[in-house]
Amino acid sequence: MPLTKAEIARLRSLQDKKHREDLGLFVVEGGKVVTELLSAHYPFAELYATDGWPSAVRTTGLAPQLITAEEMGRISHYPTPSNVVAVGRIARRELAPPALDRGLTLALDGIQDPGNVGTLLRIADWFALDRVVLSPDCADLFSSKVISASMGSFARVEVFTAELADALATCTAPVLGCDLRGEDVHALEPLRDAVIVIGNEGRGLTPAVAARVTRRITIPRFGGAESLNAAVAAAIVCDNLRRSG
Amino acid sequence: MPLTKAEIARLRSLQDKKHREDLGLFVVEGGKVVTELLSAHYPFAELYATDGWPSAVRTTGLAPQLITAEEMGRISHYPTPSNVVAVGRIARRELAPPALDRGLTLALDGIQDPGNVGTLLRIADWFALDRVVLSPDCADLFSSKVISASMGSFARVEVFTAELADALATCTAPVLGCDLRGEDVHALEPLRDAVIVIGNEGRGLTPAVAARVTRRITIPRFGGAESLNAAVAAAIVCDNLRRSG
Structure with a gap:
């Protein structure tokens, strides 16, 4: 018909x-x-x-x-x-606050590029993180670009939407944020519970979310680049967390 | 005027x-x-x-x-x-064959997305690799998208163009390729000289380049994703190489 x-x-x-x-x-x-x-x-x-x-x-x-x-x-x-x-x-899941206390969470603070959000879902899937939390200003999870870039991980990763600063306020797990002057990521001890926060491509973490970071983590730099992109930084942190886990 | x-x-x-x-x-x-x-x-x-x-x-x-x-x-x-x-x-540098024997090289085999090529230049810059080699079918190094995505690394990284299979034929340094069944990247020993080859986003390495790989490296996977994207895989290998170096 x-x-x-x-x-x-x-x-x-x-x-x-x-x-x-x-x-x-x-x-x-x-x-x-x-x-x-x-x-x-x-x-x-x-x-x-x-x-x-x-x-x-x-x-x-x-x-x-x-x-x-x-x-x-x-x-x-x-x-x-x-x-x-x-x-x-479309089914957006709201995050109930104690949810971040257990397991490994990737929290995205205003990641605007749909390709980056999709790549980050794929990374969360590869490293079997327990969930991904998107701030409300991230690229739309249900846009075709996010879903395509996730290469199928869209169907396998638990994704929530939440105001990150609020969600992290009562979180008992360590909150890891990438920073140029923090602990060496290579020296991370095994963490069963942790939240990894990844900031916007241009401006980094919003001040309210940065204030919730309890451990600043540094990926050692050897050359001239000022930063790594969001997905690359997240992947390196995940690889080191899983290595020590 | x-x-x-x-x-x-x-x-x-x-x-x-x-x-x-x-x-x-x-x-x-x-x-x-x-x-x-x-x-x-x-x-x-x-x-x-x-x-x-x-x-x-x-x-x-x-x-x-x-x-x-x-x-x-x-x-x-x-x-x-x-x-x-x-x-x-525009100044494209041709690679003189013994060049790959010394130092760390990132070799890109048909990376077609300009954003990925730019991100890979940024990774090479961050980890202070000695050079990047592009196969002739990579995205054009002088396209504005590649240069923008490199975030300034375009000016700092030595980039060459070469037929990779030919360039690798006489290379005395180990040639590392990512593979789902290889050595654990976490067990890599220090390598002062190495070539890391990264394949096309969809099809991976061309057979002629795959035949030049001397060490197959695996990034441990914990979840359901079938693969990581090219830049993410390259960054994890570089972080592990530099960690052990």
């Missing part, structure tokens, strides 16, 4: 954060990302595919609604449409 | 790799990147600024040619023009 004009308009509108929030839905497009998320058993609500989508993949999870290439061209967010589009329900 | 039409057309044309190669020139735009490179004493050939560019910065290096905001709008590569544009001379 062909898609109605209203269905096409609805699917197209999901590129916009405002419409996503209004409808409580998000969209991802492309065989790679959709397959990654279906393989991770992500519970999509709707799936649209053209004949070109490999049938071997179709058998996983939800049965796709077959649409024509012309319809795909109309719902696609890209100049070159792919052959599959999936729609999921 | 106002810019001529020909000068404006020439400056605009430098967004294109083909025109950059024809003219042997590249362009960077924006106060942040231009200031970073001037601070690192990068020898620009031309500098254009509007009155809005802070005079405190102007005194560093080359004196800028003052242009109007309208002229800046015409030479700018961005929808919102900045207040400074700098032009440099």
Whole structure:
């Protein structure tokens, strides 16, 4: 059955954060990302595919609604449409305060680049952190760029949204922040419980979050670069935490 | 003196790799990147600024040619023009084969994303590697995206272009490649001389380069992600190499 004009308009509108929030839905497009998320058993609500989508993949999870290439061209967010589009329900989890006391948490303070947020989810997944917390001004978790950059980790990592300074105020676990003058990351002892806070790409941590850092950690520098990017710094801290753990 | 039409057309044309190669020139735009490179004493050939560019910065290096905001709008590569544009001379260094035998080299095999190449230059700079070698199919070193993402490291890191498989054929230093089944990166002994090869974002190392790897290195994985991104993997290997060094 062909898609109605209203269905096409609805699917197209999901590129916009405002419409996503209004409808409580998000969209991802492309065989790679959709397959990654279906393989991770992500519970999509709707799936649209053209004949070109490999049938071997179709058998996983939800049965796709077959649409024509012309319809795909109309719902696609890209100049070159792919052959599959999936729609999921937005569910943002609020953080209950004691949650940060146990396990390893990556807390992102205003990371604005969707590619960086996705890469940080992938790092949290690789190192099996217990959760990621996004401040409300991070790139939107449900944007297609964040989800694509996470390479499937979007489906595997527990993500919460919270005002970080509030969430950290009562946290009993050590709060690690990267700093040029702190403890050597190579000397970190095993930590079963910790929060790693990572600041915005340009301005670093907000003062309210920086005030909650209980241990300042330094990645030793040998050359001339002033800083490392957010995802790289997070990964090095995680590798050292897991090494000593 | 106002810019001529020909000068404006020439400056605009430098967004294109083909025109950059024809003219042997590249362009960077924006106060942040231009200031970073001037601070690192990068020898620009031309500098254009509007009155809005802070005079405190102007005194560093080359004196800028003052242009109007309208002229800046015409030479700018961005929808919102900045207040400074700098032009440099393209100089690609060919690698003489014994060069890889000594010191630490980061070799990039087909890294296509300009942001990743820039981030990798920044990592090489942070860890004071001796050089970076780009395969000919990497993102263009002289594209404004690579230079911006390098955060000034473009001016500090020695970069060469070479066919990697050929360059590695006669290399006497160990050639480290990331692999899911190799030696634990945490057990790396000190290495004064080494080449770290990093593969393309999607396909990894080309077979000819993979055949030159003499030590396969594994970053221990704890969770579900299938891989780490190229820059993150490179940074973790560098941190471990420098730790043991």
